[in-house]
Amino acid sequence: MGLKNFLIFLLFLANPTIFLHQTTKFVAADQTLIQKTCRNTLYYDLCMSSLKSDPTSLTADTKGLAAIMVSIGVSNATATATYLSTQLPTSAGAAANNNRTKLLRQCSEKYGFAAEALRASLKDLAEETYDYAYMHVSAAADYANVCHDGFKGFPTVAYPAKLGRREEGLKRICRVVLGILDVLGW
Template sequence: MGSLAAIFILLLSIAHFSPPSHFFVSGDSTLIRKTCKNTTYYNLCMSSLKSNSSSFKADTKGLAVIMIGIAMTHANQTTRYLSSQLVSNTNDAVIQKVVKDCADKYSLAIESLQESLQQLDLMSSDYASVQVTAAKDYPNVCHNEYRRFPGLAYPAELAHREVQLEHMCDVALGIIDVLGW
């Protein structure tokens, strides 16, 4: 249970994520709209960024940071959901293993997203993109864990969360592409 405690501490710190102040400049909804047009999921981009008041003061780099933060929060919530499944689910060892492996994958997604923020701070958009892409792929590894055990159904709630994180990461990747460094 030591690793679960460490995960919970990490998750608590992420739950209160707010981008550093040096990512903000004077901006408006025009930049948000222009930036979101360059992403795969325009509506998700617009609704996500407009729901965060910091977006209206952010430059493009700041918008990327905010979107990555939103993806981190989502991955954090999914890890908590999976952890609650470990506690409340059956005592079936296979299910417990698969759920724990999935929680671990979402934790790795969070770590990748954190690393992408560091790369953005270093103005390294290529490495930031690599990290966001890794975060996008970790939920698929979780899905594959379920496939390894015939008869073990992939929960609809988890499938929904997987798709949401993938789309959030796609939006973040689109914003990072706009940076063009």
């Protein structure tokens, strides 16, 4: 054990409440920032549960909390794009003229674009160009709408219920991010 670590250990033995008290105050302050930030969003519970699930949120500032939510959105959009690609028929000939297959392929592409837009918003956050971040997050939510609207052009093709839940999830995540961006004063 080095001299520095030994001295810290002795200080801890002499008065352990110093360390415990400081840690408690630190976490409580960060929980307060998370709650305050989430109160400014449309989906408080989603915001709180998402941020609490990421241990880095306890040390993040408001910009960091936005980045965490954006990363959750990227994961959601990417997972949805992957899910949609697994729903495509494996036989190319059987699927060539199938409207459902075309729609699923287009939707997979749109969710890929949504993930790209969210990644761009991470860059915008890092550069503190919040107006561009706002635009990219809004675009990500719109890509989910475009997918849904594509099904309206083919009334005989049902919009998959699982996709509807994923769409709503991404749109809610994006709305949470937009609420946090409002706090940042884009």
